[in-house]
Amino acid sequence: MVTCCDDHINRCFLWLVGCLVLVLSIRAEAQDACGGIHWRMNPSLVNGANFRLTADYGADKPYYLDRDYSFFGFQEPLAGGCLLMTFNDMKFDSLVPAAQRDTWRCLVWVDVPKVVYLLWDSRTAGRVPWWVYKGNWDLTPLVQETTDWSMGYFVVLRRVLVPGDTLELGHPMADQVGSSSMYVVIFKAIQGEGDVPGAYELRVPYPNPAINATHLTYSLLDRSWVTIWVYDVLGRQVAKPVDGVREPGVYDELWDLTDQRGRPLPSGVYVVRLRAGPFWHGYRKFVIRH
Secondary structure, X not given: OOOHHHHHHHHHHHHHHHHHHHHHHHHHHHHHHOOOEEEEEEOOOOOOOOOEEEOOOOXXXXXXXXXOOEEOOOOHHHOOOEEEEEOHHHHOOOOOOHHXXXXXXXXXXXXXOEEEEEEEEXXXXXXXXXXXXXXXXXXXXXXEEEOOOXXXXXXXXXXXXXXXXXXXXXXXXOOOOOOOXXXXXEEEEOOOOOOOOOOOEEOOOEOOOEOOOEEEEEEEOOOEEEEEEEEOOOOOEEEEEEEEEEOOEEEEEEEOOEOOOOOEOOXXXXXXXXXXXXXXXXXXXXXXXX
């Protein structure tokens, strides 16, 4: 005979099991977000400590391993990835001796393609070490505010890292960067199919000159809202052949050379402008000849 008490116990048990499954699922997703990222320091930090990967980051959460500074608000393009937490105390000799600043490296490699964001201390944004210059970073217009009032905000750089490549992270005050400086790194998975492009790119439309149609070819590093506008020589927008979300990858879209009302454009010189998300835009010139 089953009593009301037994039924209540069963319900509580099932609820606990459900909670456990949910927690395990969340932990598995967090591990997946940080999976396939590896690094090695050369030489090791003086105190033997290491950097740490976490998928639990964002507004009001510390981004250093040894300070309670946190992001003030959070830029959406930086969310949903994995944060490589570093040490604010790297600026002191207790972690990397001053004599080793120029040669110290953290080498990073991945098993699957990643978009990498380097959040750099705004105080030294005008003078960064050589390892940053040679890292093929693109400067984005993003800034990420922080509760570290002496810094104010991070500037945000970005690049793609694919299997077989090695990313070099160095000391934030290498090459005689004069003032205190720091950085953290965010990795985001690329979800597109096929080959991952090495950079954002808008190619010259082909054929050029175009008669009946032309191909608009472009590359995306990450998921973006893509808009392509066409302008005449007077700067007037005459067409918008692409406007929508695209996944990472290389695209070749055929455009029939018509305006926004479906009418054929006259012969002449035109400029194609592409904008991908909040960051990137490119321009190309082409000719229509009937």
